Amino acid sequence: MDRRAFLAALSGALTSACVGGADVSTGSSADPTVTTGASSSTTSTTERTLVAPLEPPPGELPEGVFGLGVASGDPDGSSVVLWTRLVTDEAGLPSAVQLLWEVAYDPDFNELAATGVTDVGEGFGHAAHVLATGLPSNASFYYRFRVGSLTSPTGRTRTLAAAGQPLDQLRLAVSSCQLMETGHWAAHADIADADIDLVLWLGDFIYGGGGSSQLEGRAHRGSDPVGLAGYRARYRQYREDPLLQASSAAHPWMVTWDDHEVVNNYDATVDPVRRAAAYQAWWEHQPTRLAAPGLDGFDVFRSVDAGDLCRIAVLDQRQYADDTTLLGQKQQDWLAGELANDQRWTLLGSPVLVGGLLVPVQDEVLLPYTFDGYPDERKWLAGELAKQPNRLIASGDLHSAAVLEVTADPADLDQPTVATEFMAPPISSEFPADFAGLVGFIPLANPHVERVDVVNGWLRLDITPDRTTAEFRVVADVSDPNSRVASSGRYEVVAGDPTPVEL
Ligand SMILES: [Fe+2]
Numbered sequence: 001m002d003r004r005a006f007l008a009a010l011s012g013a014l015t016s017a018c019v020g021g022a023d024v025s026t027g028s029s030a031d032p033t034v035t036t037g038a039s040s041s042t043t044s045t046t047e048r049t050l051v052a053p054l055e056p057p058p059g060e061l062p063e064g065v066f067g068l069g070v071a072s073g074d075p076d077g078s079s080v081v082l083w084t085r086l087v088t089d090e091a092g093l094p095s096a097v098q099l100l101w102e103v104a105y106d107p108d109f110n111e112l113a114a115t116g117v118t119d120v121g122e123g124f125g126h127a128a129h130v131l132a133t134g135l136p137s138n139a140s141f142y143y144r145f146r147v148g149s150l151t152s153p154t155g156r157t158r159t160l161a162a163a164g165q166p167l168d169q170l171r172l173a174v175s176s177c178q179l180m181e182t183g184h185w186a187a188h189a190d191i192a193d194a195d196i197d198l199v200l201w202l203g204d205f206i207y208g209g210g211g212s213s214q215l216e217g218r219a220h221r222g223s224d225p226v227g228l229a230g231y232r233a234r235y236r237q238y239r240e241d242p243l244l245q246a247s248s249a250a251h252p253w254m255v256t257w258d259d260h261e262v263v264n265n266y267d268a269t270v271d272p273v274r275r276a277a278a279y280q281a282w283w284e285h286q287p288t289r290l291a292a293p294g295l296d297g298f299d300v301f302r303s304v305d306a307g308d309l310c311r312i313a314v315l316d317q318r319q320y321a322d323d324t325t326l327l328g329q330k331q332q333d334w335l336a337g338e339l340a341n342d343q344r345w346t347l348l349g350s351p352v353l354v355g356g357l358l359v360p361v362q363d364e365v366l367l368p369y370t371f372d373g374y375p376d377e378r379k380w381l382a383g384e385l386a387k388q389p390n391r392l393i394a395s396g397d398l399h400s401a402a403v404l405e406v407t408a409d410p411a412d413l414d415q416p417t418v419a420t421e422f423m424a425p426p427i428s429s430e431f432p433a434d435f436a437g438l439v440g441f442i443p444l445a446n447p448h449v450e451r452v453d454v455v456n457g458w459l460r461l462d463i464t465p466d467r468t469t470a471e472f473r474v475v476a477d478v479s480d481p482n483s484r485v486a487s488s489g490r491y492e493v494v495a496g497d498p499t500p501v502e503l
Contacts, residue, residue, distance in 0.1 A: 025063030048136060051112045056146040057098035062088045066152040068236065069245035072143065073253040076304055077162025077199065079133040081251055082143050083287035084152055086126035087236060100146040103132045107142050107154060124292060125232050127284040137162040138307070145345045155249040160196055160306045167307025168464060171195065173251070174424040175458035176202040176258065176351065176396030178238070181213040181220060183428030183478035185243040187458050190473055190485035192246035194460065199251050200312065202396035202424065203258025203351040205282070206234045215479055224263075226274050231281030242345060243481060248287075254316040255286045256300055258351040258397055265369070266318060267482045301331050303338045310463050310494060314349035317369075326374040339391075344465050344495065346388050348419075350395045354378065355404030355421045358411055358446050370397075375409065382408035386418045390495050392468060393421040395461065395486045400439065401425040401472045403450040403455070403491055403500050410448050417448075420493045420500040422470045424459035428478055450491075450500060457485060468493045469503070 021486035065086040074081050082101055086093055097120050105111040114132045128145065135141065138161040145152040161167040173191045189197060225231040238244060259266050262278040279293045290300060303313035313335065320328025327335065339346060348354070352370040356378065361368045371378035385391045385406070393406060402423035407415035431439070431454040443449045457474040474488040490503040 023461070031184055048111075048113070048204045049134070051115055053102070053109075053112055054100055054117065056100040056113050056148060056462075057117060059094075059097060059148040059467045060094065061086070061150060062090045062146055063150070064088065065147075065150060066145065067092070068239040068285075069249055070143065070145065070152050070155040071153055071248035071253060071287040072157035072251075073255060074304070074469065075158060075160050075252045075254075075290040076166065077160055078135055079142075079289075080135065080157050080159055081287045082128070082130040082132055082155070082157070084128050085144050085236075085239075085284060086128075089401070091112070093122070093126055096376070097126060097147060099128055099233050101130045101142050101143065102146070103135065103143045103157075104158040105141065109142065109144070113141060124280070125284045129287070129289075131289055132310075135159050137165060138167070153245070153249060157252045160197070160304065161309070162307065163305035165307045167309040169459075170306045170310050170463040171197045172200050172347075172394075172461040172463070173198075173247075173458050174200045174202065174349070174396075174422070174461060175427050176424060177204040177399055177426030177429035178244070179204070179207045179426075179429040180218050180238060180241065181207070181209075181211070182218075182430045182454060182481070183213070183475075184215065184218070184481035185241055186475050186478070186481055186483035186485055187427045187428055187456060187473070188241075188243040188247040189481075190475075191458055192243070192250040194473075196251055196313075196460070197306070199247065199253040200314070200349050200394060201255040202314075202349055203256060203362060204260040204396070204426075204429065205255070205257070206231075207260045207429075208263050225281075226271075226277070228277040228281060231278050232284065235281055235285040247263055247442065253287055254312065254314060254349070255288060256316060256349060257282060257318070258327050258352060259318050262318070282403045291345045299330075301334060305341075305343060308342075308344060309346040309465065310347055311338065311341045311343040312347045312349060315351065317350065317352050321369070326369075326371060326377050332377075332380070335381075336384055339388060341388070345390045345468065346385075347393060347461075347463070348385075350393055350421075352397045352420070353395050353404075353423065354381070354419075355406040355448055356410040356446075357442060357449070367398075375498075379408045382406065382415075382418045387415075390468075390493075391419040391498065392461070392463075392493065393419050394445055394461065395421055395423045396426065398423060399426045399429045399431040399454070401453045401455050401459070401474075401489070402450070403470075403489075405448045405450065405499060407448060410446065413447060414443075419498055420491075422459055422461070422491070425453070425455045425457040425472060425474065426435070427458065428456055430478075450502070451489065453489070455488065457488075466495050469502075
């Protein structure tokens with residue numbers, strides 16, 4: 001196959017298989033969440049304070065109401081969000097339920113750091129989002145929920161080092177894209193076992209479509225979701241998976257979205273009622289400190305500082321995109337402010353590719369929904385990134401693992417590299433099998449692309465003041481939930497030099 005045919009085929013396969021477009025809608029921003037903990041303090045501390053236990057609220061709920069497990073997320077230097085969602089296969093749950101939540105220093109919950117009672121109700125699918133505050137910084141905790149005689153699984157979580165606090169390492173897992181029909185989630189088991197501080201999730205937590213799978217028990221239940229009930233059911237099916245439950249319970253997560261949280265390639269033509277249903281279901285199933293989506297919109301772009309070491313900012317490249325902008329003016333203005341920081345490193349969590357893939361055929365853009373479709377915006381972003389000393393980009397979406405040197409214009413070989421981009425491999429989504437063997441052509445036409453591998457797995461980032469090390473963790477057999485997961489490819493970015501070096 002010649003290059004033109006290959007690229008045309010690749011383009012068609014990519015756009016139909018996984019990747020997405022654009023959309024409208026605007027939003028409010030990261031307000032503190034729904035329920036606040038018993039103790040409260042916004043200042044950083046390393047002191048352990050103990051609180052007295054509370055009795056679980058009475059309630060006779062069916063066994064299995066904690067069947068979606070627990071998760072935590074959006075940590076900062078003194079707080080973290082605790083999540084669960086009550087479910088039942090029986091007649092239903094009371095319209096309002098009170099849950100006890102506990103955060104402890106020990107797995108037996110003898111030494112409580114914070115506790116309280118939160119209300120959950122049918123309006124938000126009996127989802128709980130508790131902001132546990134007043135916690136020591138850069139510390140580990142156990143947490144759980146209780147009602148009546150029932151207790152949830154125990155989760156582990158961490159706070160970050162408080163902004164500005166000296167920090168000598170930050171360990172991240174990065175991934176995206178977990179179409180359950182094409183694989184099991186051994187990658188999640190490996191993330192669960194990893195010694196990391198935070199999971200950075202870059203989108204495609206669920207996929208739409210009706211059900212079929214070569215793998216037993218992996219077919220989607222129900223038809224393509226379009227309303228709240230359908231999206232809730234799809235998230236429920238995904239969150240019933242024990243390996244996703246393991247990685248969710250093992251570490252705090254920072255979650256953004258891509259297109260499949262609504263529908264493949266969604267754009268401004270998608271019914272706003274459908275988008276609103278998808279956004280609400282996303283919120284109900286993620287451990288985020290964002291306030292629930294309301295009538296004034298739903299901004300999910302946000303950032304957090306880990307000590308004095310790294311600012312992490314996650315982007316939304318679907319909701320605001322149109323013919324003229326990928327990020328939208330509001331998000332661009334916010335991002336410019338986020339990039340002007342005093343942190344040692346800045347890490348952008350970008351659901352879609354930043355560095356670009358060149359197509360050596362005039363007027364063809366392989367991935368028009370990425371920055372390749374918005375070259376002026378990439379120039380702007382590169383200029384903003386260049387103002388900071390050490391910048392990293394983690395991305396997803398293309399169902400492969402990649403390393404790129406990001407410049408203002410990938411077609412101009414004289415442009416300096418402003419950042420290294422690591423594309424995290426997908427948990428279980430497939431690169432189109434017919435074209436997997438042709439991926440080797442990409443670096444030939446793209447000198448700024450160091451590597452592309454069609455694999456499943458996740459990306460580990462170890463950030464220290466002097467250097468960041470990236471390691472691809474690769475699943476040997478995505479059809480096997482017990483698959484071996486092993487390292488395949490390690491790179492280093494040394495502070496002061498944006499160019500990646502293979503180790
Ligand atoms: Fe995907």
